[in-house]
Amino acid sequence: MAKFQHLFNSSGEWIAFRIGKYVFDNQGIWIGWTPWDYSEVVDIEGQYLGHIFLGDRFYHKYYTSYRGYPGYPGYPGYPGYPGYPGFKGYSRLPSGYEDVVIPKNN
Numbered sequence: 001m002a003k004f005q006h007l008f009n010s011s012g013e014w015i016a017f018r019i020g021k022y023v024f025d026n027q028g029i030w031i032g033w034t035p036w037d038y039s040e041v042v043d044i045e046g047q048y049l050g051h052i053f054l055g056d057r058f059y060h061k062y063y064t065s066y067r068g069y070p071g072y073p074g075y076p077g078y079p080g081y082p083g084y085p086g087f088k089g090y091s092r093l094p095s096g097y098e099d100v101v102i103p104k105n106n
Contacts, residue, residue, distance in 0.1 A: 003018070004019050005056055006056060006085040006088075007052060007056055007058040009059075009099040010059070010092065010099055011099075012088035014085050014086075014088070015100065015102055016100075016102060019076075019079050021033050021038070021073065023049075024079055025102050028082075030075070031044065031103050033076075035070035035073070039052045039053070040067075041058070043103060046069050046072075048061075051097070053094065053097075054091065057091055058099075058100045059094065059097040059098065059099060059100060060098050060100045061096060061097050062096050062097065062098065
């Protein structure tokens with residue numbers, strides 16, 4: 001079974017979750033994936049979206065170097081609703097980072 005984890009912003013709000021290399025918003029819509037490692041996330045078009053910190057925090061780095069087009073991993077399908085994990089608690093943002101803005105899908 002693929003690794004599952006809830007992802008939170010610095011305020012402790014649940015904003016996304018990851019199953020294996022795929023990242024979904026809190027409604028189960030695919031928003032990105034981790035092509036190089038399990039911390040740097042790109043959106044479904046291959047553009048930088050954010051980093052996963054401290055195991056479950058999802059932050060956006062102000063400046064990142066371009067790593068090239070990561071390719072397309074294939075559509076992951078619908079993961080189902082993972083259940084509400086509750087509030088995580090505040091966590092200070094690392095220097096040079098801000099909270100991720102989750103893309104709105106129509």
